[in-house]
Amino acid sequence: MDLTFSAEQEAFRAEARAWLAAHVPADPLPSLDTAAGFEAHRAWERTMFEDRWSVVSWPTEYGGRDLGIFEWLVFEEEYYRARAPKRVSQNGIFLLAPTMLEYGTEAQKARYLPPMASGEEIWCQGWSEPDAGSDLAGIRSRAARNAGGDGWVLNGQKTWASRGAFAEWCFGIFRTDPEAERHRGLTYFLVAMDSPGVTVRPIPQIDGETGFAEIFFDNVEVPEDQVLGEVGAGWSVAMATAGSERGLSLRSPARYTEAADRLLQLFHQRGGPAASADAVAQAHMDAEAYQLHTYWTASRVARGHAVGVEASCNKIFWSETDVAIHGAALDLLGPDAELLEAGAPGEWLDGYLFSLAGPIYAGTNEIQRNVVAERLLGLPRG
Amino acid sequence: MDFAFTDEQDALRQGVRTVLDTECSVDALRAFELADEDGRAELARNRWAVLAELGAPALVVPEAANGLGLGDVDLVGVLEEAGRACLPEPLLETAALAAPTLAALLPDRAAAAALAALVEDDVSFAVGGVDVTVDGVVSPTAVSADGTLRTPRVVGARDAAIALLACRDADSGWQLHAVPADSCTVYPTPALSSSRDLSTVHWPLDSETLLAYGVAAEAAVSLLADRAAAGSAALLVGLADRMLAMTATYAKERHQFGKAIGSFQAVKHQLANARVALEFARPATYRAAWSLATAQPTLSHDASMAKAMASDAADLAARVGLQVHGAIGYTWECDLHFFLKRTWALSRAWGDAATHRRLVLAQVRRGAKGTRTAMSDSRQ
Incomplete structure (x- = not known):
């Protein structure tokens, strides 16, 4: 048992502390739940990404430093100590990314992870529905095969999507087999928010700002390569994200x-x-x-x-x-x-x-x- | 950073658990409570001999004094198992308080003799004369008119070969003594947990038994208080774990309205709350053991935090355990009461949660998370 950090870890801490001291904006950024604040926070993500501080634990090929879990914890300690801005990309980098690294294809990882790390593409989460909150397996939004058989058509409604008002992408679970038992027949999709048929209705939060949104899907076409994991395995893929969310990374x-x-x-x-x-x-x-x-x-x-x-x-x-x-x-x-x-x-x-x-x-x-x-x-x- | 036990530490803990499953079963606890004084002493002697065979009482005695030379991180799992089993014998007092206190005073002659008795004759030690308060460490030892010292609530004195006893007076400060059993007059004190060996001990002030005085005794007593907070936290974590296991088992077996009562959320959520409290008291307790083993400057803070969190977790497990058991839990026939009573005693012994919360706050406000000070003369 040893509760001290190694010399290398302490050196990394010093490096992170110095970089943050030099780069954290002196004045707090405007709230990330406003349009201007969202862009200011996106710019901060870009600044971190350029010096490889945005996702230190990720593989280097996607913009990280390939560091271990303790280095990530050290970085986080320094990040909060520096009172650095909130992470506008947190849904992507902390929730989707660990799932994608486990279940994604090589092509998906190469396509989605670098712009997630740089803040170029911000993700929101499409899980809850008006009638599926705590009872998440009760979701009704559905995905059906398209006419050509090379993709999917999404219909339904998601809600309480944090960052949903401004995000470029959404990750969510949809019912692909209405006949199957509740926890089966669900599939995990990656959906561009500018796809035809996607409508976003921002919801003012308790503080009056539009932190989250409803998302309506009306015959939204999604290609096959935007399925994460196996078709029908959405529940277990989603639970991997839930594990990150409740467990270590959020x-x-x-x-x-x-x-x-x-x-x-x-x-x-x-x-x-x-x-x-x-x-x-x-x-x-x-x-x-x-x-x-x-x-x-x-x-x-x-x-x-x-x-x-x-x-x-x-x-x-x-x-x-x-x-x-x-x-x-x-x-x-x-x-x-x-x-x-x-x-x-x-x-x-x-x-x-x-x-x-x-x-x-x-x-x-x-x-x-x-x-x-x-x-x-x-x-x-x- | 590697916050984990070694395979050897896990094996040691498992070995102790296996032995205590038999030697300190609830049937054994029941027999112990019902035995007369001779029978009780014999049962205690036999169980202690089994623990001594495992090396538990002398675990942290240095190799130079013929002990196993292990440390507080090795010991914490053993203490947790002792708590889990509701062990009546003074393992905390002997292995975690007296033995390391005596070892730190070597080559003192009285300390060496006491440790030799521990290693060679498998004796146990009693400990008393130290209380933890929000104002620091104080001694409840009083002086009678005839010059005899009286120390209340000494743990383990009935069977101990030697009692480690502290006293303090305004003129000469702290003294720490290793008093042989034949110099002690032991008056057992009836207490809620009848398997807990509590006594008032009368003892003579004798330079022959003196281990340390003044500044050295004050430092030893302060460290002993930290050891007691950390060690009793480990016992309480074990107790909480056991009460939760018993209660979860009962909630699965007991049916009402045609269902196991454990399927009702009103029951589930109480148990979940107790489980969460235990989950976070545990690493605080293990950290305190590490801080002891490595003499961290934050030791007093860490020990107080462990005791506060473990006391609260065990008190909650006891409260929920009794409520979920319902009326059967209120009987002597049900096994739960052994663990409830030990918890109620230990959560308050060596400073309760509220006291240790204040001590933690005092230390973090000083900014140093520094070492606890025994009450010095200037403060009275």
């Missing part, structure tokens, strides 16, 4: 350790009642425990084991830790908590609103608790 621990540190500074500046002291201490411990748990899981992965079913605990823990950290900050801010000023407290308020989505997206925490109870404790399905 929410790196640095996000929480950095927020917990800022919370501690806020407490130091403003003070607060005993209950706040407890909340600040608990936030610090939970963020650090999540970091340790990630090191623990990453050590397993580095030894060649799969991410275990224990990872199903992660999403519950990080999402609720996030709400607790930001809620504690608002408590410390007291009557200032409602102010939308630049910097604190506005920043904490933004973070709080963002955190509240966590227990809902990527499989609600109620579904996650069922998963923990059934897969980790062996309780029977309801």
Whole structure:
């Protein structure tokens, strides 16, 4: 057991820290859920890509540095420490890319990964439907063979697609065999958002910005080479993405350790009642425990084991830790908590609103608790 | 970075589990509680002999003192198994508190003699006279009018060959003693967990038994408190794991409304919450063991964090465990109560979750995550 980083890893950390210090915009970018902010964040992705910082863990041929999971964690720690911009490409690079690297053809990887890494093509996720949220296997959007038999025709509706208002591409699951059992007969598609028949209706979020969108598919033609994985295997391919989303790659621990540190500074500046002291201490411990748990899981992965079913605990823990950290900050801010000023407290308020989505997206925490109870404790399905 | 146990460490833990499955089964715990004093002492002696055969009590005694020379990372899995089995004997006190404290004082003569008895005669140690509070480490040892010292809540004194006892007075500061059993008068204290060996010990202040005093004793006692927080966290992780396993099994077997009660979300989600708490207490506990083994400057912080998280996780597992068992869980016939009571005791021993949360906060606010200080004279 060794909980220290190697000299090489520390050198990499220093390199990342220096690059970020020199390149992170001094003023925060406008919100990525506005048209101007989206483009500003895309430009930031390009800046990172040019110096090979956008996807450090990817193979070099696609724009990465072929680094291991610990280097990725070190990079993330430095990224959050530098208070660098939100990743507008996160759906692509953190959710789709790991799935594509596992299930994609060589041609797909060569076509899609480099522009994903550079921010030239931003991806959104088309999974949820109006009647298929927690019950994801209940999706009804369908794909049928086209007349020529060399592609597919998509019809239906997706919703809650983050970045959907501005993205170039969408990855989603569609029903290709209506006769099959719910979890079978689904297929994973890659769809250009400018395809004829795609209509996007942005949905203003709780903060008034258009963070997500509904996407309507009306006889959208999709060629055969935009199927990811086997036809009919969409559920298992999608669950690989869900594994990344709930497990290691979507929410790196640095996000929480950095927020917990800022919370501690806020407490130091403003003070607060005993209950706040407890909340600040608990936030610090939970963020650090999540970091340790990630090191623990990453050590397993580095030894060649799969991410275990224990990872199903992660999403519950990080999402609720996030709400607790930001809620504690608002408590410390007291009557200032409602102010939308630049910097604190506005920043904490933004973070709080963002955190509240966590227990809902990527499989609600109620579904996650069922998963923990059934897969980790062996309780029977309801 | 390699946050994992070696195959040897996993094998050691598995060996201890296999032995405790038989030697410390729930039937054995039941027999132990029902035995008279002689019977109880014999059962304790026999089980300790089996643990000694595995090398568990002297695991961290240095090779130079004829021990196995292993470290806290090797020991943490063994402690977790002891918690899982609700082991009545003082393995934490002997292997994780007294042995390394004595080893650090070598070549002191009294320390060497005590370690020799541990290695050669398979004795056990009692530990007492140290409490953890938000203001630092304090001693509950009091002085009677006749000069005898009285230390309450000493663990393991009934069968111990030697008691490691601390006291402190405003004039001379801390003292740490290794007191032989024949110098101690032991008054067993009835306690909730009857398989936990608690006593008030009366002992004479004698320079012959003195291990350390003043600054050296203060440092030893502070480190002992960190060891106790980290070690009891490991016991609590084992207890939480066991209670969750028992409760999940019960929730699969017990049927109401024509279904296993574990298929109801109201039951599932309570158990999932306890499982998540355990999942994240575990790496915090293993990290504390590593910090002990490698003398990290963050040791006090890491030990407090482990104890806070493990206490909370085990308390939640106990609460959920009893609720899901329902009325049967409230009986003595059901096995659950052994683990509940041990949890309720240990989650508060050596500083409860709230105390350790405050200690963590004090350390991170200082910015150093530094070492805990025993209460110094200037602070009283």
